[in-house]
Amino acid sequence: MTTFNKVTAAHIAALREIAGVQYVLADEESMSRYAQDETEDLHYLPEVVVKPDTTEQVSRIMQLCNEALLPVTPRGGGTGLSGGALAQYGGVLISMERFNRIQLIDERNLQVITEPGVITEELQNAVKEKGLFYPPDPSSRGTCFIGGNIAENSGGPKAVKYGVVKDYVLNLEMVLPNGDIIWTGANVLKNATGYNLTQLVVGSEGTLGIVTKIVLRLIPLPKNDLLMLVPFRSAESACAAVSAIFRAGFTPSAMEFMERDALDWVTKYVQSNAVRIDDDIQAHLLIEVDGNYPEVLMQEMEGIAGVVEGFDIGEILFAEDSQQKDELWKLRRRVAEAVKANSIYKEEDTVVPRAELPVLLKGVKEIGNRYGFHSVCYGHAGDGNLHVNIIRGELTEEQWNGTLKEGIREIFELVKQLGGTISGEHGIGLVQKNYMDIIFDQTSMHLMKQIKQIFDPNNILNRGKIFDC
Amino acid sequence: MTTFNKVTAAHIAALREIAGVQYVLADEESMSRYAQDETEDLHYLPEVVVKPDTTEQVSRIMQLCNEALLPVTPRGGGTGLSGGALAQYGGVLISMERFNRIQLIDERNLQVITEPGVITEELQNAVKEKGLFYPPDPSSRGTCFIGGNIAENSGGPKAVKYGVVKDYVLNLEMVLPNGDIIWTGANVLKNATGYNLTQLVVGSEGTLGIVTKIVLRLIPLPKNDLLMLVPFRSAESACAAVSAIFRAGFTPSAMEFMERDALDWVTKYVQSNAVRIDDDIQAHLLIEVDGNYPEVLMQEMEGIAGVVEGFDIGEILFAEDSQQKDELWKLRRRVAEAVKANSIYKEEDTVVPRAELPVLLKGVKEIGNRYGFHSVCYGHAGDGNLHVNIIRGELTEEQWNGTLKEGIREIFELVKQLGGTISGEHGIGLVQKNYMDIIFDQTSMHLMKQIKQIFDPNNILNRGKIFDC
Known part of the structure; x- marks a missing residue:
């Protein structure tokens, strides 16, 4: 393994020459703002933060770091849940925050050309003004960057009908670790021209x-x-209802569990009185349909209601107006925050074929009983994507950072057994890489590591994320 | 570059040992049935044809060939249009025709597990019986294999609404050139677990x-x-109408140009009287909408008709019943065949952002005028995917195999300039590889070649397809 060098005053001077003095931060206070993301309580201080503004600058920075063997960590909005944007080896952190321009909304071709530092929701709003729709919307859409979404192949509630980020990316301009600049594909809906470098890059976590x-x-x-x-x-019958809705021929635009x-915790956390939860209720599904014909949507809602009525439910709450819709969505979107405010937790991003959800949920609870942890589960049930939040609660340090690992391993082994995988939309980053062997055999892992080496022979770019090599 | 060995009697005996005597063909007459696909008039005879039945057998065959340095060409239905299944170096041709079992239609999860030698239309029909839909349907769907569709990332008429093959592939079992067997992913709709090997394999042309x-x-x-x-x-206004329909908010399930x-040639070829073509008509759009609500479809059809009426059209023909629909679709699906029956031709699979179609079509004709060739154009206009059939007609041998290359290069340069690429769904194979430099710079090409080398260090598998390395 290449040994990294430390960042020197000369390197910092060279970075300032490239990006401008005010865009290179080396004081600890400034840098500490770039030391965390939303992953547990991890904290890694870079040696220097640089904020380039152009592809050319990124290219020169990468050339410099590649020659000087400095570790580089690219960073978007810092909302990641697997530690992908953390400077584990110190070194140079490249913040993409100044790449915040939407370059072209091409209404003729239904395409948008954007820089990676644009906030996802701002991108969505900008195209919405033109009557267009970019569906992938992680819960963090108000602060995450579109570039980070591409790094993690993000999903969000709409994925169940509209697909995830990878289904919308046509072409990428990318700076390689040696500073070379490439385009990965073409601006077209269909492409059978060589290997799909675009899709290789989506989800490759920088x-x-x-x-x-x-x-x-x-x-x-x-x-x-x-x-x-x-x-x-x-809760299990809520999960079972998910698959029944699809088998009845409906494709909701969101289906959240x-x-x-x-729901209890977030209702208290945001002090909402939108929902009254009866004592005998164990879980909720938030179900949305969308389209152009209100009468059709009404029919679909009635059809879906007909399906769920077979599953021992309470009283269905139909949102009456956009305000009530916003309120319900706010509750769903802020669950993670509410859980975080309630306790330290580890979030697992399990995903299985959707009909296996009840088995997964039951298994998670059973494993929790054996290892003594409580979990709060929610997520994009329509995709089979269940976020398992393991609550620290009364666990001792030894349980939390020791034996719990075995419990998580058991959850992931169950996921694998059900045809699923260990991350649906958060990525592997730092925190899940020790579980990759559950999903991929040594041959596949070796292929991935060799691909990494082709792109990054000196292993300077985001080393230690996804796997060690 | 590795030098290949010739197939010997000992190799053939070993192959017979693995796959069974009757599934190893070495006589010229049998092998000649595997010497062509649907690409122009290309012809390459393998040294031996083997028809394995299990993954284990494929693995053992690959091990043998890898150790003996024998070239291997995998082959599906033999309907390819870029020469991907041709045994350019002779050697061992592996026909996947016995991998023809649909293993599981998983109605609970809306998934199907199939072997690659299943005919695409048979797969579609099998899932249709369960009320399910697998949309990608190349014109050759009655004879092509689903495995070949994956190799070429095929599209077809439905792609405009439903996407191409890559949008449906969740997971692949694959034998590597050294005989190792891997799964590329998991059976899930969302996946952020390591590099996307699945999407790297889709479209990699075997x-x-x-x-x-x-x-x-x-x-x-x-x-x-x-x-x-x-x-x-x-014809140009037909192309212009395509983009206008989408901008008006409609998403047809097919939009064929x-x-x-x-249309003239195919009407004569299949002796159909379904369509009367007035003298002043220069092009047609075949437009389909689909969904669950007939009244909505009627509204959409009327809306689309309203849009196209702004483009100097003749009388719209609405298909009255399923028989008339089938007849119209038959005409569209058999165009390629009709053109082939009419003349030797070269088919270019151009694709551009859809609003650029009129510019592309005009450019193709203008280039044709300069190089003295006639072209017949048709294709999946909703995707910006225009098949340009260059007719041999009166061209001399020197023009056909000489200067025409420059004309094709000009077409592809125009495609690139418009943001497009040189293959939308047919692949690069043998016949387009000399044009790859138009789309990819040396850095990207080098990345692809290195990826090839990781998977296939001895370069035995389908060497010479996509690029030489």
Whole structure:
């Protein structure tokens, strides 16, 4: 393994020469703002933070670091949940925050060309003004960057109908670790021209290059939506209802699962009185349909209600207006925050074929009983994507950082057994890499490590994320 | 570059030992059936054809060939249009025709697990019986294999609404050139677990490994569709109408473009009287909408008709019943065949952002004028995917195999300039590899070649396809 060098005053001077004095931070106070993301309580201080503004600058910075063998960590909005943007080896942290321009909303072709530092929600709003829709919307959409979404192949509630980030990325401009600049594909909906470098980069967690420009496809904005909240007397039957809805031929635009605790905690956390939760309710599904024809949406909602009524439910809450819809969505989007405020926790991003959700949920609880941990589960049930929040609660230090690892391993082994995998949308980063052997055999892992080496022979870019090599 | 060895009697005996005597063909007559695909008039005879039946057998065959340095060409239905399944170096041709079992239609999870030698249309019909839909349907769907579709990342008419093959592949079992067997991913809709090996393999044209099992996602089958044929007095305005329809907020389930000659020739070829083409008509759009609500489809058809009426059209033909729909679709699907029957031709699979179609079409004709060739253009206009059929006609041998290359290069340079690429769904294979430099710079090409080398260090598998290395 290459040994990294430390960042020197000369390096900092060279970085200032490239990016401008005010965009290179080396004082501890400034840098400490770049030492964390949203992953547990991890903290890694870089040696220097640089904020380039152009592809050319990124290229020169990478050339410098590659020659000087300095570790480089690219960073978007800092909202990651797997530690992908943390400077584990110190070194140079490249913040993409100044790449915040939407370059072209191409209404003729239903495409947008954007820089990676644009906040996802701002991108969504900008295209919405033109009657266009960019669906992937992680819960952090108000602060995360579109570039980070590409690094992690993010999803969000709409993925169940509209797919995840990878389904919208057409082409990427990227700076390789040696400073070379490439485009990965073309601005087209269909492409059978060589290996799909674009899709190799999506989800690669900033380990193969630094994306500097993004071409996304857009779709026409659906004009209407309807939303309902369905309370279930058993969490497992809520999970079972998910698959039944799809088998009945419906494709909701969102299908979110929340265990009782999740909705309870967030309701208290945001002091909402939007929902009254009866004592016998164990879980909720938040179900949305969208489209252009209100009468069709009404029919679909009624059809879905008909399906869930077979599952021992409480009274369905139909959102009456956009205010009530916003309120329900706010509750769902802020669950993670509420859980975090309640206790230290570790979040596992399990995903299985959707009909296996009840088995997964039951297994998680059973494993929790054996290892003595409480979990709060919620997530994108329509995709089979269940976020398992393991609450620290009364666990001792030895349990929390010791034996719990075995419990998590058991959860992931169950996930694998059910045809699933250990991350649906958060990525592997730092915190899940020791579980990669559950999903991939040595041959596949070796292929990935060799791919990393092709792109980054000196292993300077985001080393130690996804795997060690 | 590794030098290949010739196939010996001992190799053939070993192959017979692995796959069974009757599944190893070495006589010229049998092998000649595997010497062509649908690409122009190319012809390459393998030294031996082997038809394995299990992943284990494929693994043992690959091990043998890898150790003996024998070239291997994997082959599906033999319907390819870029020469990907041709045994350019002779050697061992592995026909996947016995991998023809659909292993599981998982109605609970809307997934199917299939072997690669299943005919695409048979797969579609099998899932249709369960009320499920696998949309990608190349024109060759009645004879092509699903494995070949994955190798080429095929599209077809439905891609405009439903996406291409890559959008349905969840997981692949694959035998590497050294005989190792891997799974590329997991059976889930969302995946942020390491590099996307699945998407790296889709569209890799059988150069990275031999796919032996395929997990596809399915969607609920739309219950209804409507179809109309719109005649235009100018081919360019037909192309312009395509983009206008999307900008008006409609997403048809098919939007096919046919130049006058295409429809003329196929009408004669299949002796159909379904369509009467007035003298002043220069092109047609075949437009389909699908969904569950007939009244909505009717509204959408009317909306689309309203848009195209602004483009100097003739009388729209609305298909009245399923028989008329089938007839119109038959015409579209058999265009390539009709053109082939009419003349030797070279088919270019250009794709651009859809609003650039009129510029592309005009450019193709202008280039044709300069190089003295006639072209018949048709294709998946909704995706910006225009098949340019260059007709041999009166061209001399020197023009056809000489200067025409420069004309094709000019077409592809125009495509690149418009943001497009040189293959949308046919792949690069043998026939387009000399144009890859138009799309990818040396750095990107080098990355691809290095990826090939990781998977296939001895360069035995489908060497010479996509690029030389």
